Amino acid sequence: MALLLTRRRRPGLLSARGLTGLALVGAVALAGLFAPLLTSYDPVAQSDLALAGPGADHLLGTDDIGRDLFSRVLYGIRTDLLISFTAVPVGALLGCAFALLAATSRWADMSVQRLFDLILAFPGLILALAVTAILGPGALPVVIVIALAEIPGFGRQLRAGILVQREREYALAARVGGASRLRVLVRHVLPNAVDPLIVQGAVAMSVAVFIEGAMSFLGVGVRPPEPSLGSILSQSMAYLSTHPAFAIAPLTAVTALVLGFALIAEALNKGIRR
Amino acid sequence: MSSTTVAPAPADRGTRSVLEVRDLRVAFGEQEAVSGVSFSLAAGDTLGVVGESGCGKSTTALALLRMLPSPGRVTGGSVLLDGADLAALPEEALRAVRGKRIAMIFQDPMSSLNPVLTVEQHLHEALLAHGRTDKAARRARALELLDLVGIPDPAARLRDHPHQFSGGQRQRIMIALALANEPEVLIADEPTTALDATIQRQILQLLDRINRETGTAILLITHDMGVIAQSCRRLLVMHDGEVVEQGRTAEILTDPQHPYTKRLLAAVPRLEEPSRAAGRPDGTPLLEVTGLRKTFPGSGRFGRRRPVTALGGVDLVLHPGETLGIVGESGSGKSTLARALVGVHTADAGTIRYLGPGDPARRIQMVFQDPYSSLNPRMTVGQIIAEPLIAHRLGDRAARAARVADLLTRVGLDPATADRHPRSFSGGQRQRIGIARALAPEPSVLVCDEPVSALDVSVQAQVVDLLAELQRELGLAVVFIAHDLAVVRQVSHRIAVMHRGLVVETGDADQLVTDPQHEYTRTLLAAAPRLTVVRST
């Protein structure tokens, strides 16, 4: 990860797209971070006031068992970001570790590729169902599913980068100059191969919010009464025709997050290809 | 040859101007690439445009038919084709001119042909674009064209795809496409640069024949004076977006007027000039190669590539202080040999014995062809040059810094530039950095794989001079690999000629050129472009 963090300036991020993405993610993330300051309601405290509309007392109204929706959405954002920021680095590290392993020998490369194929053979949601079939619903399976699903993305990206850079003449020159295989890999090839990983990181964050939402929506993710954006959405489904306002706040938060991360990824990608 | 392709040479050949370019200006955004180019091309004439990279010659060619890549655009001047200004023509009217009255061929025949279309489909596209809708007539014309450009057995090859032809044949197909609608002008943009010398000669001969038989005027753009000398009656020299000199090829080559033309001509290595390598090193060899073999296994996702024998038993010796030139065309195995010498490829059989003092891994170093990809873009020049020192654990930090400064001075660069990245250097400067890196661990053998072929001639001469100087001062033995016989003769004591993985002839540099023994050496010599004018009428 040190390599990822010490990269040079990224002019792509300062483009209109990148700034929009940063603003979207920033606004939602800050709201989640300062949740205790923004609301005095306990996100899991029930009240008699069920399915109230937006008003002065409850900014966004209440849910079907009288919990304050504004508070639930803010804390839901916390849950989502906590899960994503745990799972994505784990997936990235594992993916990169496998890619490095693949760089050691032909045989290792074959095995690692087959492993990636195997993971990819399970579309994300099928993977989610499989993991929850084993562990039962909860936040941990969500983290595991996200991490698992991200492994091939990071791994393939880095593997491809290593393969391309290793054939460049400067890598050859380093070998002729007497550098060991490890030194060529670490000092020459890797620094030139990691840029796409940063883009992949932003994509992965977007996907992570997506997976959390989908799993909680299906009832195999974060367990009630703990709030998460997906679980609030899932609850709201039953009242879609009678209380549409119930769905709109979590819908907006999820959209802002996934879209924001996607925009950041695009801006970074453009900055790299420049 | 059918009567439709062989138009009689026009009676007004060489007098009536078919294409008249006046004060043409092209800009890419704010940057002006062509600043007021004027010339005229007479019907049935051949005009060569020569210049170094970035001089605006290819941009000029593309601007004639308004085919500039974005954001390039014509900002001024006119391109008159029989009086009509192409620069001001609407797009659809210009389309009717492209391929019909003015046709073009390009540098790389592989990428210039569509990989998913057959040869017949290519020709049909060209004919259909200008209203030849009769299918049977199109096919007949296709066969006629392939026959004209010398594709053997055209009927059997119509359904083949571009990748099934050799490089030279692909360029012939490109020419057939260009001639499909009997254009008055054929623009050839570096048509032989991607080809081997023997193939280059055949393509130039074909262009010459077409010019004579069909009366098509040819505008030939190239960086290679030798190519112009062989095939163009008139010559135009470009520099920095401007025409510095134009006139009859014979006159300019023998009596250049403009200082730039003089410099350019002086820098072109000439095959007739004797070797400049001094002395006659012999005695105990420094490096001995015996029976070296290397075969690359077949590969590819669909298992389509067959095993390739790159080296089929190569024997060589290299003496201390000697320059051994190795010439050969692409695929002759010369690059594989270079990589085997520095230990990047392990040979399947045979031995490479280093008989000098010290560790061969340190004492044999290499200079690469591509000055762009051979330097790590993420490192500073100082780091790049210090890498071999670190790898071989030579000196501490301060000693390495001193050595880097010393090496930079030695290759003619300012030591203060050590903390800059490669991207802030020109191609020639980068090649100097590559040389400094190779010299860092004090090698006794320097393997140079096409060290100057990616550089402009004037820069080429400087780098060759630098290598010669370093060899004299440091007593290096040099293996100098190149496809250009003239350069190789200039720098080498001895020359080895490689062909299909074998050394077919080795000998004294001057003797090998003046009195070649092997058939292949003779072919290679005959194909090498020379600065003697072939076409004066």
Add this chain to the structure above:
Amino acid sequence: MRSYLLKRLPSAALVLLLASFVIFAILRLIPGDPATSLAGPDAGPEAVAAIRARLGLDQPFLTQYAGWLGDLLTGDLGPSYAIGGEVSELIGNGLGATVELTLAALLLVVVLGLAIGLVGATTRRPWVAGALRALTTAVLAVPPFVTGIALVLVFAVTLGLLPPGGHESVLDAPDLAVQYLLLPALCLALPSAAILGRYVKDGLERTLAEDYVRTATALGVPRKRIIRRHALPNALPPVVTVLGMQIGQLLGGAVLVEAIFAWPGLGQLAEQGVVRRDYPVVQDLLLLMVGVFVLVQLLTDLVYAWLDPRIRWE
């Protein structure tokens, strides 16, 4: 081509076998005994043992695995544990609805994807390109449960044009069936259509910058024909690969979309199987998905080779 297929089949079969083993092993690792939960809290040890024997759970691991593989080969998948009924029957019931949904979505993916890509790469109006780029980014990022809810809110709740969920057989009432199908298929298709569209656009932009397009231009070939005849065929092979990957994503997405729109397909069955811990249903469904994925990969490679004459099968 036949020899190419023969070469690929063993590795495809290997992936399938490997996946089946992984699926089977993982499901046996789950804490808790299906027989105990099946027998109910009041059952005595004899009853549990009887159920274990009936389900073959007392056999050694490998025997059970071999037995499962044998069942798969004969097509008799045995009874489900918790949902009730034969597994083959359950899968058979849901298969039609899911195939209907994914095929409709696939059609939308191809049509929308090609349209987005073609217009995006060839338009001369910067605002059209910009708008399409923004749209694809949004559609690509936003998950189906968000678009699904938004679609229901707009078309079912607010406008009342289409039903918010449910299913009607195409054979019984084709007009109704299409109304029911429209929203879920669109919801399922949108992200994949955006991805495909982006690949078509990038591919076209790349090929339009190729030397052979310059050759065609220099020959006077009209621009529309250059796009259709020269650029598009070269841009398609990678698109086919992506489309193959997207079919897998559609199958996965179907689980979610079926839940949103109460669509009685395999996704619902899978969800139920997981929630109620019905292992035979889950393992057979998972393997089915992997099988479809492997098959699609194989087909993708074949189509790829057919589109690109440089690749030979021998």
